Amino acid sequence: MTDRRHLLKLATAAATTLWLPRSGWGQLHAATDPFALGVASGSPRHDGVVLWTRLLAPAGTAAVTVQWEVAHDEAFARIAGRGQAQALPELGHAVHVEVPALEPDRVYFYRFMAGGATSPMGRTRTTPAPDAAVQRLRLAYASCQRWEHGYYSAWRHMRADDPDYVVFLGDYIYEYPNAQGAVRFPDGGWALTLDGYRRRYALHRSDADLRAMHAACPWFVTWDDHEVQNDYAGLTAGNGGPAVAGFAERRAAAYQAFYEHMPLRSGALTRALQGLATGAELRIHGQASFGRLASLYLLDARQYKDPQVCTRDGKPGSSYVDPATCPAWDDPKRSMLGAAQEAWLDGALAQGSRGWNLIGQQSVFGARDARPGPDRFLWNDGWDGYGAARTRLTDSLRRHAVANPVFLGGDVHENWVGHVKADYAMPASPAVGVEFCGTSITSRAGGDNSKLAARLAANPHFVFADTEKRGYGLVDLTPSRLTATLRVVDDVTRADASASTLAQFAVTAGRQAVEKA
Numbered sequence: 001m002t003d004r005r006h007l008l009k010l011a012t013a014a015a016t017t018l019w020l021p022r023s024g025w026g027q028l029h030a031a032t033d034p035f036a037l038g039v040a041s042g043s044p045r046h047d048g049v050v051l052w053t054r055l056l057a058p059a060g061t062a063a064v065t066v067q068w069e070v071a072h073d074e075a076f077a078r079i080a081g082r083g084q085a086q087a088l089p090e091l092g093h094a095v096h097v098e099v100p101a102l103e104p105d106r107v108y109f110y111r112f113m114a115g116g117a118t119s120p121m122g123r124t125r126t127t128p129a130p131d132a133a134v135q136r137l138r139l140a141y142a143s144c145q146r147w148e149h150g151y152y153s154a155w156r157h158m159r160a161d162d163p164d165y166v167v168f169l170g171d172y173i174y175e176y177p178n179a180q181g182a183v184r185f186p187d188g189g190w191a192l193t194l195d196g197y198r199r200r201y202a203l204h205r206s207d208a209d210l211r212a213m214h215a216a217c218p219w220f221v222t223w224d225d226h227e228v229q230n231d232y233a234g235l236t237a238g239n240g241g242p243a244v245a246g247f248a249e250r251r252a253a254a255y256q257a258f259y260e261h262m263p264l265r266s267g268a269l270t271r272a273l274q275g276l277a278t279g280a281e282l283r284i285h286g287q288a289s290f291g292r293l294a295s296l297y298l299l300d301a302r303q304y305k306d307p308q309v310c311t312r313d314g315k316p317g318s319s320y321v322d323p324a325t326c327p328a329w330d331d332p333k334r335s336m337l338g339a340a341q342e343a344w345l346d347g348a349l350a351q352g353s354r355g356w357n358l359i360g361q362q363s364v365f366g367a368r369d370a371r372p373g374p375d376r377f378l379w380n381d382g383w384d385g386y387g388a389a390r391t392r393l394t395d396s397l398r399r400h401a402v403a404n405p406v407f408l409g410g411d412v413h414e415n416w417v418g419h420v421k422a423d424y425a426m427p428a429s430p431a432v433g434v435e436f437c438g439t440s441i442t443s444r445a446g447g448d449n450s451k452l453a454a455r456l457a458a459n460p461h462f463v464f465a466d467t468e469k470r471g472y473g474l475v476d477l478t479p480s481r482l483t484a485t486l487r488v489v490d491d492v493t494r495a496d497a498s499a500s501t502l503a504q505f506a507v508t509a510g511r512q513a514v515e516k517a
Contacts, residue, residue, distance in 0.1 A: 028057060028064045028115030035117060037202060038211035039110070041124035042219040042263030044165065044288070046104040049124050049218055052263040053112050055093040056202070063088050066095050067113040070102070074109050074121065087114070090273070092198050094260040104129040105291075122215040125164065132291030135478060138162070139296075141360070142472040143169040143224070143410025144440035147186050147204060148179035150492025154441045154471050155213040157487060157499035161474055165217055167296065169410035170224025170362045171443065172258075173200045175241065183493045190241045192250060197257035205261070221262050222284055222298050224362045224411055228254040231317030231381055233305040234338075235279055239317035252276035285341055287348050294477055295353035297345060299361040304338025308380040318381030320370055326380075329387070336386040345393070350400045356477055356509070357402050363411040364437045365390070367424035372458035382411070387424075394422050397432045404509055405433030406482065408475070413440040415469070415486050417505055417514055418462035427460060431512040436484045436505070438473040439466070442492045463514050469502055482507040483517055 028034055034055040043050040055064060064087040072078040080102060087093040095112065102108065105128040112119040128134045140163035145152060158166070175191040191200045205211060225231055228251050231238035237247040244250050255276050259268060264284065271280035285300040310326035312319040323329040335342060349357070363382045371377035378384035397405050397420075407420060420433035439445070445467045452465050471488035484505045489497040504517040 034114055035119035037205040038214055039119050039122040040214035040263045041122055043265050044127050044218040046127045046129050048100045048102050049126060050263040050265055051097040051099060051110050053095050053119055055087045057093045064114055068097050070099055070108050070110045080108055092260045098265055102126050120215055124218050127288060128291035130289055134291035134293035137290050137293055137477040138164050139167055139475045140472055141167045141169060141408045141438050142441055144171040144413055144443040146174045146443040148182040149444050150183050150442035151495040152207045152209040153497040154489050155209040158472050159213050159216050163217060166219040167360045168219055168221045169360055170222055171226045173204055174226045175229055192244055194253035194256060197254050201257055201261040220298050222300055224302055227258050233307045236307040237316055248279055249277055255282045292355055294356040294358060296358045296360060297348055301336050301362045304341055305336055306334045308385055320377050321380045323376055323378060332388040334386055336389045346396045349396050349402050352402055354403050356404045356406060358406050360408045363409050364416050365407045365409060365420060365435050366418050366461050369458045372454045394432050407435035409437035413443045413445040414467045415439045416462055417464040421461050433512055434507055434514045436473055440470050442470055464503055480509050
């Protein structure tokens with residue numbers, strides 16, 4: 001049986017050092033391109049970045065020596081760093097290289113070599129120094145790319161928009177075996193095991209537009225439910241698919257596959273792979289700064305989440321609920337983020353940027369009544385189902401006088417733009433921030449725009465919504481202004497879909513107000 005502590009030591013060493021003993025290292029002998037899944041970078045800091053690839057190695061391949069290079073130029077004439085790493089079979093032959101000692105706010109180029117093959121070239125960049133007077137920044141945000149529902153042309157258009165960084169907000173894969181009206185078809189049935197999740201990630205990475213966007217710039221990544229199972233919460237199973245004995249083991253396999261396919265630092269494995277199987281965290285929430293211009297707080301609203309309450313017929317997972325019929329709805333002990341993450345976020349916000357403070361999380365943040373009229377009808381899987389936790393977060397924003405809070409979300413496959421309120425029960429409550437919840441890359445929404453006017457009237461803190469279009473968002477920041485651009489594709493069922501701007505909004509620094517740009 002593999003010594004998991006030793007494995008973690010190897011994974012950590014491979015990610016953080018320039019040289020390792022060659023004892024036991026193997027060479028790759030593959031008839032096909034071992035770098036067919038592409039390359040990626042992420043978790044950037046002002047002095048370093050994580051480089052990722054995963055070798056497609058034949059079954060039975062031992063640990064493989066992988067060389068990497070980082071350069072100032074595309075010709076790799078000016079090398080900034082080089083080294084070797086191990087692609088371990090226990091980690092699916094994934095490679096995570098934590099490149100140190102880079103210059104802040106600089107573009108670099110990178111590549112990997114193994115078995116006589118060279119990977120595609122990737123482009124990455126570090127973040128600005130903490131005290132830098134940054135004058136501009138472009139972030140793209142996206143979520144929800146169900147394979148069956150369409151082609152990934154949105155990534156191609158995002159690449160042309162040339163963001164500095166991508167913020168991915170969850171549902172990178174879906175665990176389902178198929179869908180009605182599928183445009184393309186996943187293989188392997190339900191994703192339930194480590195091998196099944198690995199295959200599903202590899203399927204997604206087979207898409208050329210997705211690979212190209214990963215290679216274009218660094219990503220900040222978090223997850224939602226479909227990386228494991230629809231509507232799961234913490235160690236409580238969700239719904240959908242065949243019954244599997246031991247949800248903790250399924251979650252551990254899914255978490256390992258997520259780590260293997262994302263540009264995460266080795267420190268995310270807080271208690272090695274063995275710990276995942278016993279409920280240990282995979283630490284993915286964190287903070288990044290972009291000089292004095294902005295801070296990003298990337299949250300995990302799934303791993304530490306209390307189970308949903310009052311789901312219809314007592315089933316696991318989510319449903320819409322009338323809070324008046326649910327005694328546990330306002331239980332102050334219930335949390336979306338978990339007590340430890342809530343405390344971390346409160347402390348981080350207390351020390352946050354005096355410029356823009358971007359909070360990247362999974363869903364719509366504001367209250368969203370789905371049934372206009374005297375009775376409320378709210379979704380118990382989103383922040384509406386965790387109202388006390390939402391109030392604790394908005395209270396933290398007010399208590400620390402956080403400058404210019406901006407929430408970025410996903411999950412609902414619709415665009416929602418609005419104001420974050422101190423108290424959603426009081427229409428006159430002051431705004432304490434703004435939010436841009438983005439649509440999906442491909443995943444379908446539940447309806448059309450025919451009822452939007454009534455829904456917006458019932459939820460006046462929102463100023464715009466659209467349920468029909470798929471795409472992504474762009475956030476352009478300067479010290480005085482934020483501009484949010486909602487980019488959509490015309491038809492996700494066509495690989496050659498065109499893109500356009502659905503709407504554009506502006507926020508002036510110092511004012512918690514969204515205006516049409």
